[in-house]
Amino acid sequence: MLEALGLEPGVELVYRALLAHPSAAASALADEAGLVTAEVETALATLSELGLARCSAEQTYVAAPPAVALGALITDRRDGLRLAEQALVGLAEVHRASLAGQSIDALIEVVTGVDAIRHRYQQVQQSATTELRMFVTAPFVAVPPGENAAEPAAVDRGVRIRAVLERAVLEEPGATAEAIDSLRNGLDIRVADALPIKLVLADDDLALVPLTLDRAGEPGAVLLQRSGLVAALESLFEAVWHRAYPLELSSLGALTTRDEGGGGPTAMDRRILTLLLAGLTDQAVAAQLDLSLRTVQRRLRHLQDLAGVQSRMQLGWYAARHDWV
Numbered sequence: 673m674l675e676a677l678g679l680e681p682g683v684e685l686v687y688r689a690l691l692a693h694p695s696a697a698a699s700a701l702a703d704e705a706g707l708v709t710a711e712v713e714t715a716l717a718t719l720s721e722l723g724l725a726r727c728s729a730e731q732t733y734v735a736a737p738p739a740v741a742l743g744a745l746i747t748d749r750r751d752g753l754r755l756a757e758q759a760l761v762g763l764a765e766v767h768r769a770s771l772a773g774q775s776i777d778a779l780i781e782v783v784t785g786v787d788a789i790r791h792r793y794q795q796v797q798q799s800a801t802t803e804l805r806m807f808v809t810a811p812f813v814a815v816p817p818g819e820n821a822a823e824p825a826a827v828d829r830g831v832r833i834r835a836v837l838e839r840a841v842l843e844e845p846g847a848t849a850e851a852i853d854s855l856r857n858g859l860d861i862r863v864a865d866a867l868p869i870k871l872v873l874a875d876d877d878l879a880l881v882p883l884t885l886d887r888a889g890e891p892g893a894v895l896l897q898r899s900g901l902v903a904a905l906e907s908l909f910e911a912v913w914h915r916a917y918p919l920e921l922s923s924l925g926a927l928t929t930r931d932e933g934g935g936g937p938t939a940m941d942r943r944i945l946t947l948l949l950a951g952l953t954d955q956a957v958a959a960q961l962d963l964s965l966r967t968v969q970r971r972l973r974h975l976q977d978l979a980g981v982q983s984r985m986q987l988g989w990y991a992a993r994h995d996w997v
């Protein structure tokens with residue numbers, strides 16, 4: 673857990689053992705941690721250098737209070753990262769200046785292979801400081817659903833994430849549950865019937881565009897630096913975003929099925945309506961919500977009766993006007 677502060681697992685293990693004893697010798701800590709005495713002595717030397725432990729005259733060791741010692745390490749690391757971020761801004765400007773007047777080849781990098789694309793995908797997300805914008809389409813080649821560790825890290829940094837999902841994505845197994853988790857984490861998500869490309873935009877600096885498979889079956893992608901091409905992709909994203917249907921946690925993520933107001937739509941009804949308005953078929957809605965097709969269609973007939981309408985189109989209009997979704 674403390675590797676981020678530069679403590680190797682063995683050193684952390686000794687520190688934890690030392691915290692459990694007011695004062696202990698290396699041999700006693702070796703028994704406690706299940707290590708040989710030489711390993712413990714090396715770990716104690718490291719802890720002493722970091723200010724996490726001190727040796728008494730009796731050759732016993734005492735642990736420094738975690739709130740003080742670890743707090744100082746965390747502050748040092750945080751200050752170091754802040755300086756690195758400041759350096760990044762300057763280096764990025766130097767890089768952009770060096771590209772001015774260069775050929776288009778300097779602004780484009782072709783990435784080939786699943787591992788290389790996954791690496792660049794994570795790097796592009798990690799580089800964002802303000803906003804990430806994405807087109808998400810199926811199938812998933814480089815990064816399967818639920819394995820994008822850079823996304824929650826970006827949210828933690830305060831980066832806004834807007835994603836447009838192709839309707840087919842919501843038909844993938846577990847897609848609704850993942851969309852709910854993303855909405856709870858603060859992502860803005862909309863759904864479009866179809867998307868022209870996969871896309872990741874980091875601020876207005878970088879764009880990653882995955883390509884179709886080549887003849888050998890090897891996936892590829894293009895990484896674009898700030899340029900007119902990136903500006904064009906930004907305009908494309910914004911145009912699609914404004915036309916796409918928004919997914920809302922209030923209707924998609926409700927857990928209770930209690931009738932609201934004694935006769936209104938239940939929370940499950942709202943989820944059914946939300947997915948239908950996002951463009952899913954009755955069968956796809958049933959699969960996502962773990963319901964039978966018959967149940968979905970029965971609930972929709974009930975909603976039509978409740979709204980006093982004769983068609984699905986009228987039901988969608990009524991639901992939007994009366995805040996059912």
